[in-house]
Amino acid sequence: MVRIGVDWGGTKIEVVALDEDDHQLLRRRVDTPRGDYAACLDVIAGLVAQVETELGATATVGVGLPGSLDPRTGVAKGASSTWLIGRRVEEDLRAALGREVRTANDADCFAVSEATDGAGVGHRVVFAVILGTGAGAGIAVDGRAHHGPNHSAGEWGHSPLPVPDVTEVPGPPCYCGRHGCMEQWVSGRSFARSYALHADLDLSAPVPVTPREVMDRVRSGDRLARLVWDRYVDRLARGLSMVVNVLDPDVLVMGGGMANVPELYTDLPPALAGQTFSPCFYTSVVKAAHGDSSGVRGAAWLWRDEPGPTTSTPHI
Ligand SMILES: [Zn+2]
Structure with missing residues (x-):
């Protein structure tokens, strides 16, 4: 199973695809359409589609967010990219990508990446x-x-x-x-x-x-x-x-x-x-140890040890 990680940053949106052994298959980076939430969703959906076409595979998708979600309501809070605040980000990503999507705070993704095989190992x-x-x-x-x-x-x-x-x-x-x-x-x-x-x-x-x-x-x-x-x-x-x-x-x-x-x-x-x-x-x-790449690797690993989601029809 290919795992895609997305780092939804305030200035760049970065995507990485990892194989089962966590080797990087490819990587893409584009400017974030700052202030435009819907355009950000479109960019992420477009990047994921492009990566899957190139690899000829369906992937799991984990997204690192510049903020976190209220665990009860799913509404984004505390986001440095303030245009995410108040949005049901995971729900909207699910609709845009036509599958289950896992999200986490970008700094958490960074911590997991470094703890797994970076400077925090052991x-x-x-x-x-x-x-x-x-x-x-x-x-x-x-x-x-x-x-x-x-x-x-x-x-x-x-x-x-x-x-x-x-x-x-x-x-x-x-x-x-x-x-x-x-x-x-x-x-x-x-x-x-x-x-x-x-x-x-x-x-x-x-x-x-x-x-x-x-x-x-x-x-x-x-x-x-x-x-x-x-x-x-x-x-x-x-x-x-x-x-x-x-x-x-x-x-x-x-x-x-x-x-x-x-x-x-x-x-x-x-x-x-x-x-x-x-x-x-x-x-x-x-x-x-992994510098700027840590966040996006940690996002891909949000589906680690999981068989992966089934694809559904996009809602948009
Ligand atoms: Zn503050």
């Missing part, structure tokens, strides 16, 4: 953090995503920054309606914005500076860039110390663009050790 409880355009996390226990009764496990990105100083209150506004969410401090975008703000760069420019450029400045001895990086690490440590205090995961797997910064793995563990309640800190902090 660890029971994996806390997988994404520090990219946004910031989020997923939890895998024994290789399976942990959702909780509200489907809100791992919603670390919209928890407030712990132990804020006076300059961090109330914090920047977040699209979720709160202020000072972790995402507003530790995403790659927030890191770059923080430097741009202090360096007096033109904040109206679409990208005043990239995280990579800021890190280049850190390495070349730029004092301001160093201060911004140190502050970024401190905020990340404060946020993750709460995770360690409550869950004490066996490993912290880092994903998203900021996970490519080598200094993260030398600077974050001692900063975290200084913030946790426990005076000892032995947790591994490691880079995701």
Whole structure:
């Protein structure tokens, strides 16, 4: 049975097809029709049809969503792609694709992928953090995503920054309606914005500076860039110390663009050790093994160990 995984991202929709041995058969990536829910469904249905035609096979489909579904009503909530909020996403995907479809939060898919054969292998409880355009996390226990009764496990990105100083209150506004969410401090975008703000760069420019450029400045001895990086690490440590205090995961797997910064793995563990309640800190902090591909692989595996759905007539 071929398994298709779809990563329904805010900027890209990516599809991967895996064979029974989890080898990648093919992969497609297109721009997300931002803000247009119906067009997103059409794009996903089109990609799945194209992949099945090319492979000459019917596949199971798992979709990673930039949000989660209310477990009782099936209505999407907390989506960074806000045009999904309030939609019955799984129902609509089922109608568009003419079959049962499984969905999960994209960060959960990432956590499962890394726990299965990535940087989290051999660890029971994996806390997988994404520090990219946004910031989020997923939890895998024994290789399976942990959702909780509200489907809100791992919603670390919209928890407030712990132990804020006076300059961090109330914090920047977040699209979720709160202020000072972790995402507003530790995403790659927030890191770059923080430097741009202090360096007096033109904040109206679409990208005043990239995280990579800021890190280049850190390495070349730029004092301001160093201060911004140190502050970024401190905020990340404060946020993750709460995770360690409550869950004490066996490993912290880092994903998203900021996970490519080598200094993260030398600077974050001692900063975290200084913030946790426990005076000892032995947790591994490691880079995701599958990078950007993790989410889409985890989505394909939503049908793992299942015989697969029977095809029905599309409702549209
Ligand atoms: Zn928020």
